[in-house]
Amino acid sequence: MAALTLVSGSVGLITLQNPPVNALSSAVRQGIVDTVQRAVSDPQVKSVVICGQNGVFCGGADIKEFGKTMLGPPLVPMIHTIEAADKPVVAAIEGSALGGGLELALGCHYRITHSKARLGLPEVTLGLLPAAGGSQRLPRLIGVPAALDLITTGRHVTAAEALKLGIVDQVTDQSTVEAAVKFALSVEVQSLTSRRISTLPCPCPADVDALFEGVMQRVRQRGRGAIAPVACVQAVQAAATLPYAQGMEREQELMATLFTSGQARALQYCFFSQRAVSRWSLPSGARWDSTKPNPVTKVAVIGLGTMGRGITVALVQAGLSVVAVETHEQQMMAAQRAVSGMLERLAQRQGVPLALDRVRFSTELEAVADVQIVIEAVFEDMALKKQLFKQLSSLCPAETLLFSNTSSLDIDHLAAQTDHPQQVVGMHFFAPAHIMKLLEVVYGPRSAPQAVATAMELGKRMGKVSVAVGNCRGFVGNRMLMHYLEEALFLLEEGSSPESIDQALKEFGFPMGVFQMSDLSGLDVGWKVRKAQGLVEPGQMSRVRQGRRYSPLGDLLCEQGRFGQKTGQGWYLYDPAGSRTPRPDPWLQRFLEQYRARQGLVSRRIDSEEVLERCLYALINEGFHILHEGIAAGPEDIDMIYVFGYGWPRHRGGPMFYASQVGLARVLQRLEHYHQLHPDVPHLQPSSLLRQLVSSGSPPIQRWKEAIRKPHSAL
Numbered sequence: 001m002a003a004l005t006l007v008s009g010s011v012g013l014i015t016l017q018n019p020p021v022n023a024l025s026s027a028v029r030q031g032i033v034d035t036v037q038r039a040v041s042d043p044q045v046k047s048v049v050i051c052g053q054n055g056v057f058c059g060g061a062d063i064k065e066f067g068k069t070m071l072g073p074p075l076v077p078m079i080h081t082i083e084a085a086d087k088p089v090v091a092a093i094e095g096s097a098l099g100g101g102l103e104l105a106l107g108c109h110y111r112i113t114h115s116k117a118r119l120g121l122p123e124v125t126l127g128l129l130p131a132a133g134g135s136q137r138l139p140r141l142i143g144v145p146a147a148l149d150l151i152t153t154g155r156h157v158t159a160a161e162a163l164k165l166g167i168v169d170q171v172t173d174q175s176t177v178e179a180a181v182k183f184a185l186s187v188e189v190q191s192l193t194s195r196r197i198s199t200l201p202c203p204c205p206a207d208v209d210a211l212f213e214g215v216m217q218r219v220r221q222r223g224r225g226a227i228a229p230v231a232c233v234q235a236v237q238a239a240a241t242l243p244y245a246q247g248m249e250r251e252q253e254l255m256a257t258l259f260t261s262g263q264a265r266a267l268q269y270c271f272f273s274q275r276a277v278s279r280w281s282l283p284s285g286a287r288w289d290s291t292k293p294n295p296v297t298k299v300a301v302i303g304l305g306t307m308g309r310g311i312t313v314a315l316v317q318a319g320l321s322v323v324a325v326e327t328h329e330q331q332m333m334a335a336q337r338a339v340s341g342m343l344e345r346l347a348q349r350q351g352v353p354l355a356l357d358r359v360r361f362s363t364e365l366e367a368v369a370d371v372q373i374v375i376e377a378v379f380e381d382m383a384l385k386k387q388l389f390k391q392l393s394s395l396c397p398a399e400t401l402l403f404s405n406t407s408s409l410d411i412d413h414l415a416a417q418t419d420h421p422q423q424v425v426g427m428h429f430f431a432p433a434h435i436m437k438l439l440e441v442v443y444g445p446r447s448a449p450q451a452v453a454t455a456m457e458l459g460k461r462m463g464k465v466s467v468a469v470g471n472c473r474g475f476v477g478n479r480m481l482m483h484y485l486e487e488a489l490f491l492l493e494e495g496s497s498p499e500s501i502d503q504a505l506k507e508f509g510f511p512m513g514v515f516q517m518s519d520l521s522g523l524d525v526g527w528k529v530r531k532a533q534g535l536v537e538p539g540q541m542s543r544v545r546q547g548r549r550y551s552p553l554g555d556l557l558c559e560q561g562r563f564g565q566k567t568g569q570g571w572y573l574y575d576p577a578g579s580r581t582p583r584p585d586p587w588l589q590r591f592l593e594q595y596r597a598r599q600g601l602v603s604r605r606i607d608s609e610e611v612l613e614r615c616l617y618a619l620i621n622e623g624f625h626i627l628h629e630g631i632a633a634g635p636e637d638i639d640m641i642y643v644f645g646y647g648w649p650r651h652r653g654g655p656m657f658y659a660s661q662v663g664l665a666r667v668l669q670r671l672e673h674y675h676q677l678h679p680d681v682p683h684l685q686p687s688s689l690l691r692q693l694v695s696s697g698s699p700p701i702q703r704w705k706e707a708i709r710k711p712h713s714a715l
């Protein structure tokens with residue numbers, strides 16, 4: 001769908017019409033081909049302007065059409081026709097010109113952009129490359145280094161940066177279409193020879209080979225096994241070294257491999273899942289589209305440890321006024337210095353004014369009396385939190401929402417301390433809270449829909465991916481993680497090492513392995529939780545606790561004061577204490593050998609396949625339990641929690657998507673196999689939902705919801 005109208009006597013104005021982002025669906029491509037042909041052959045038309053409806057130029061190819069039979073004209077010849085036109089074609093860019101949208105604009109002879117527009121080639125984030133000539137035209141227009149940066153990262157640039165780079169010819173604050181029409185009138189008689197980007201030579205720096213080598217090394221390292229960034233570098237290399245026509249052939253060849261890859265499917269699934277999780281619903285039937293969030297301007301944060309400081313920064317960055325409370329004067333002063341420093345650095349990096357005046361620090365709990373939301377971030381101790389919620393309930397007006405940043409404690413118990421339990425919701429941030437994108441919004445049976453809606457909206461304002469989940473021990477992320485950690489410990493007992501387990505997980509695509517991650521978080525954190533659960537028996541080596549297999553290895557390390565990075569020793573050595581580089585520890589190797597000998601365990605060689613299967617399938621199996629219980633509304637919710645909060649490689653789509661790619665029957669069969677070998681490990685016993693899905697023919701992930709109960713809270 002595209003409409004052609006004649007404006008200013010001689011300008012053919014083509015408007016793309018496919019809300020909300022004018023994606024290049026088959027109908028839009030057909031519309032463009034038809035209208036361009038009509039404009040070119042109309043003697044009254046002397047120049048053409050292409051714009052998008054509703055303030056958006058074009059969000060690129062229609063991702064919803066990927067994987068379906070291709071209908072309508074393909075993008076490459078369509079863009080060639082525009083570039084080859086003998087009348088000037090001007091792109092009028094408002095809102096976004098992304099992916100195929102920017103490639104379309106690069107096929108035009110001129111580009112006029114609104115100052116608020118964003119441009120980019122984000123195909124790599126969908127497991128693809130800009131294969132409508134983008135990888136060949138952009139380097140010719142702006143040079144190889146800048147094109148490599150944009151194409152391999154997929155980052156969006158502002159209009160100002162696009163102008164500086166030479167992507168656009170003019171930026172306007174006024175009506176973009178009017179500016180483009182005026183511009184088109186001014187160039188109607190000018191030669192187009194130098195305006196067809198595909199005919200230009202590709203400007204290369206002298207050390208271009210070294211540049212490609214360096215970039216390739218970086219994208220391989222950063223990509224953790226992702227294939228699209230590598231193909232992007234190869235495509236730009238073709239632009240730099242081959243004539244345009246041959247470069248295009250290479251672009252198509254590389255795209256053919258990417259387009260049908262599992263990684264592209266995973267990344268596109270992530271694109272839609274990230275948007276789907278914002279459409280939450282509660283067991284009561286309340287939904288995102290029928291519940292209005294409360295207006296929020298002022299929020300209090302109580303407890304200014306690492307989490308509280310990060311939350312304060314995230315709130316200030318979202319433009320909110322914050323009352324930051326820490327009851328001890330000295331700790332409050334330290335927090336004030338730390339928060340100010342973080343805000344200063346962020347303001348400097350982002351080139352925005354410092355917003356220190358939006359935070360008020362206080363040692364008085366009473367300072368929270370006039371805020372709309374209180375976020376509690378005190379030490380993870382149930383008694384302390386209960387007491388605080390009781391105090392807040394009497395201090396704050398009835399309409400104040402009380403959110404807890406607990407990572408594992410029961411939200412319902414906290415709600416029960418207050419006179420208005422419907423106002424209580426969990427808001428589980430991930431450290432560092434001002435950087436990590438994930439927010440688990442935990443609702444209990446009594447949480448009001450409006451409280452949930454307000455927490456979800458607040459998360460959105462802070463730029464988070466917020467996922468609403470029911471209340472249970474560890475919520476979704478940590479509940480699944482527990483079994484992943486346990487399996488890693490069991491593998492150590494059976495003969496593996498922290499290094500080989502971490503290596504297997506890093507090769508899978510995690511930024512760090514399980515032991516490195518535990519050292520970073522602090523081994524004492526889990527120790528404290530296990531103590532509270534009555535699992536820790538100091539000095540004891542028994543490997544069965546509360547009727548199931550248990551590994552005391554973590555406890556034994558903690559008893560020696562080995563808490564991870566902060567103490568210089570954990571599963572690895574860190575020299576000096578606090579350094580981030582793990583080194584294998586000969587002491588640990590001896591300790592493990594002695595431990596196995598005392599336990600009568602015969603060490604065996606464990607390959608990376610077993611490491612991955614046991615750690616990942618244990619985690620995935622818990623994911624099926626969570627779905628079955630309705631704690632998470634769908635597999636997308638779990639997957640987004642893992643991608644945005646736990647470093648699960650995005651190109652593998654999240655644990656549940658990964659299970660669907662491996663094949664549910666295979667996951668079931670391996671879990672059965674391991675459970676037979678380890679009958680004392682209940683988390684290896686396949687979930688009934690997994691069995692049910694396999695027996696109903698392993699439907700695609702989009703249809704799992706049909707087999708799942710409505711979401712609810714388990715506690």
Ligand SMILES: CC/C=C/CC(=O)SCCNC(=O)CCNC(=O)[C@H](O)C(C)(C)COP(=O)(O)OP(=O)(O)OC[C@H]1O[C@@H](n2cnc3c(N)ncnc32)[C@H](O)[C@@H]1OP(=O)(O)O
Pocket residue numbers: 020021023058059060061062063064096098099100101122123126128130131272275276
């Ligand atoms: C033949 C292969 C060729 C490939 C080349 C390509 O062009 S690949 C596609 C490259 N384009 C992109 O990656 C852009 C993706 N879109 C965005 O980044 C953003 O949507 C936006 C354009 C910046 C707009 O952001 P905003 O926050 O305003 O809105 P939403 O993200 O919530 O999107 C609104 C709805 O539109 C859907 N949508 C967005 N882009 C596309 C698209 N390219 N194709 C299909 N659908 C798209 C999005 O899913 C939202 O839909 P809902 O149903 O409301 O969730």
